[in-house]
Amino acid sequence: MTQARIELVSSIADTEAMSAFFMQVWADGPEVVPFDLALAVQHVGGYSAVAKIDGKIVGASFGFQGSLDSHPGQRILHSHVTAATVPGVGFALKQHQKQWAIENDIDAITWTFDPLVRRNSVFNFEKLGAVGIEYLPNFYGTMTDAINAGDDSDRLFVYWSMRDEAAAAATAKVDTEVSAILVELPEDIESLRKTNLAEAREWRARVREVLEPALAEGYRVSGILNRQALVLELPTEKAE
Secondary structure (H helix, E strand, O other): OOOOEEEEOOOHHHHHHHHHHHHHHOOOOOOOOOHHHHHHHHHOOOEEEEEEEOOEEEEEEEEEEEEEOOEEEEEEEEEEEEEEOOOOHHHHHHHHHHHHHHHOOOOEEEEEEOOOOHHHHHHHHHHOOOEEEEEEOOOOOOOOOOOOOOOOOOEEEEEEEOOOHHHHHHOOOOOOOOOOEEEEOOOOHHHHHHHOHHHHHHHHHHHHHHHHHHHHOOOEEEEEEOOOEEEEEOOHHHHO
16 A cells, blocks of 8 residues: 555645646656646636655646536546556545545546556556546647657546446446457557557557447447456447
């Protein structure tokens, strides 16, 4: 278990430090969470938290409240960015975010991530029990940071229920007897971008070709099989 201390951002100094931490993680790119934007979002009920070890920030998370047309009437916390530089801190931050959401009567937390990154799929679907509900091609446009440079910024939009723990946990369990679509992921897309960008972009195109229309038709990403392939299933009401 991580020994990091997680606390809500409440001072100008910590807001500046949080913004600087995100810039450290996404090096060579544009400012991830500008200081003035973070202050404004915090003022109107957004979520900002930092994780510290011995006074040094080793993780942070920033989000804002909103709504979804697909889930009318629900209060949503959209987690715009979460990052950690120490193992275990990312999971601890998501648990802190979850508790904050429940205490503030939030129905669900959403966020986006690159579906080609296997470890993030494992984290989101196996460890947290989120569900992939929408495919967003080149969502952030051209990115120049050291992690994403040269590739399209396709993202999977995920939904993490705060209201139905049993249903959320069940999404992480893959039932191979149910009709499903399996989408294989590259072993290490981040290394591949550096060694063979053309092949990395081919992976992007292949995964997009399956995920985008399937999710538009009502399929949901419910898990990752053997930590290698995304599992897409139709909700019960859609399958009948």
